[in-house]
Amino acid sequence: MDVITPPEVPPAPESPSRKLSWWRVFVAISIFLGAVGYTVKTHAPSLDGDTALTTPVTEPWFAAYVDVTSTPLFPFEQLGATSTSQVVLSFLVAARDNPCLPTWGTHYTADEAATALDLDRRLARLRQQGGQIALSFGGALNQELATHCTDEEQLYQAYRQVIERYAVDTIDLDLERDNLTNREANERRARVIARLQADYRNTNQRLAVWLTLPVTPQGLTEEGTQTVAHFLEQQVDLAGVNIMTMDYGASRLPEQSMLDASKSAVIETRRQLGILYAQRELRLSEVTLARKMGATPMIGQNDIVEEVFTKEDAEAFNTFAQEQGLGRLSMWSANRDIPCGENYVDTRVVSDACSGVKSSKGTFGGALSQGFGGTLSESAGLVTVADGKQPETIIDDPKVSPYQIWQENGAYPKGTKVVWHGNVYEAKWWTKKDLPDNPVLQAWETPWQLVGPVLPGEKPIVQPTLPPGIYPRWSGQVIYEAGSRVLFEGIPFQAKWWNQGESPAASSASPDSSPWIALSQAEIVEILKNRK
CATH class of the missing domain: 2.10.10.20 (Carbohydrate-binding module superfamily 5/12)
Structure with a gap:
């Protein structure tokens, strides 16, 4: 194989001057109050609660994913002169015949992409106009390098050669399917990335590491939280966790819109991150946890036919992300931010080259990037420090x-x-x-x-309850048919099928196997309404 000789990493390009924004005003106030838990340091941090003088954090940033090998080739270099000039190039994966050789989608090595795709020249053109790039490893279709490259020295060199070939200071690990569920690979990946980041920081260079993970409206999956835990255990200073707010499938409730499901996913993931950092004895404030959050919707038609992320969803989700203080927004993908042509018959079938919904070119990028004017190079210098406090126990009155x-x-x-x-x-x-x-x-x-x-000045609100005797008390001696109702410890239950001697108490521990289901508060209100 060809050996890639890494050039010297140039300093991060200076960002163009911008007018004072509401975010900068907010940050200045936050710093004054000592509320923000980021700092710029030149040494590798310890995730055991070290502290340092905080300096102003950067603005949150937007960068769309670009599928480098998708056809027709997307001219991402033309984004350099637009307001969405930052891109996340994807996906770097293992070669089919060499698990430790990085390739673009298994199709091209870095040298081959420079020739076949003119990739190096296009990147230079993007940067010439002020654009910046991050690199994404993994994805859903192929093997991320660490999944089958078991030689950690070769794995380290593979990551480093690509990072230095393209002179980036932000990488994105998109872990899905086997790349996510393979525990041994995740532990190996975390060890190597930890070493890589420490080596860069020890020489006063930057390396921001993002984990991009699948999500449900209930937050990260168990494999997702385990992956974050692996990286924190290895002392990787994560820039953040970017959740893929897309393709929810059965995890999305029938009454949940794509927008509501995505909002729930953000809130639940932030809660999980707080727990994961606290388990490492690093307490972060809500502001800092939000800044370590990113979200990436799949614009337009998703892989699941019933799921469509509309322009209106993008606008509302952007507003929500700003209100929540997220540190990053992305989208899958810049290639798709264009309406499908008249010859594309069934827009419910996902295309790599169009969104499947009626919208003008660049609509989604324009909507999602509002308020996310920060740069990759600025945020790459952030280091996590403890800024949260041990929560005080509030005595409820x-x-x-x-x-x-x-x-x-x-x-x-x-x-x-x-x-x-x-x-x-x-x-x-x-x-x-x-x-x-x-x-x-x-x-x-x-x-x-x-x-x-609980809000200041609130008063007690009485929740309706059923009067005693409305249903008979449960008895272990009585036979109950499906639909029978009883009171158990004052709570109304309904039988799902014929049973005898099976206590409603078991329905909490094993709701599926229990023959009883408790009536909801809404059902109790309806019963009382019908009695009047």
Whole structure:
């Protein structure tokens, strides 16, 4: 194989001057208040809570993914003169016949791409006009380098040669399918990336590392949280976690829009990140956790026919991302940010070259990039430091709590709201003895959904309950047909099928196998309404 001789890494290009933005004003205020947990340092950080003098963070940034080998070739170099001049080039993967050789989509080595795609010249043209690039490794279709390159020295050299060939200071690890589920590969990947980042920082160079991971409206999958944990354990200073807000499938509730599902995914992932960093004894503020979040929708028609991310979704999601303080937005992909031609018969079939929805060229990039005017080179210098505090235990006062205060021995039907440690939670299903603020990583591990904090000046709101005697008390001696209703510890339950001697108490631990289901708060309200 050809040996790629890495050139010296040039200093990051200076970003063009910009007018003072609302974000810069916000950052200045945040720094004054000591609220932001980023700093620019020249040494490799420790993720055990080291502290340093913070300096202003950069603005959040937008960069669209570009599929380098997709046909027809997308002229990304023309973006250099536009407002969306930053791109994430994808995907660098292992060669089919050499797992330690980086290639573009298995089709071209770096040298071959320079000839066949004129890639080096096009990159130079993009940069000549002020554009910047990041490199993305992995993707859904091929093998990311670490998945089968088991020689860690060769793996280290493979990453480094590509980084220096293209003179980048930001890399993106897009981990899906086997690239994500292969635990041994993930541990190997984390060790090598940790060494690589430390080597760069020890020589006063930058290397920002983003993990791009699949997500559901309930947050990162178990494999996703394990991957983040592997990287943190190896002392990788993650620039952030970029979630793929797309292709939700069965994880998206029937009543959830693509926009609502994506918002939920962001909120749940941020909660998970807070737990993962706290497990490493590095407490980060909500502001910093949000800045370590990125999101990438698949614009237009998604791979799943029923899922379409519209222009209106893009505009609303951008507003939400700004309000939440996300550090990054991207999209899949710049290649697709154009309407399909008249000869493209079925727009429900995903195309690599058009969005499948009616929109003008560049519509999605323009909508998603609003307020995300930062640059890759500026953000690459950020280093994580602890800026969060040990949460104080709030003693709940029933006089100023809008809902009942959670009790260990209380039983709560689906939809019931409670107050615990200054926050309002809503039961997702019938529950008893489950702490509302139990720091679980997966949403399915807890029956409680955080709604938000108790607000100043709130007064108790009484939630309707059924009167005693409306249904008979459950008895282990009675035979119950499907549809029968009983009261168990004051909570109404309905039989899903014939049963005898099976307590409704088991429905919390094993809802699928239990013959009983608790009536929801909404059903209780409806019953009371019909009694009037």
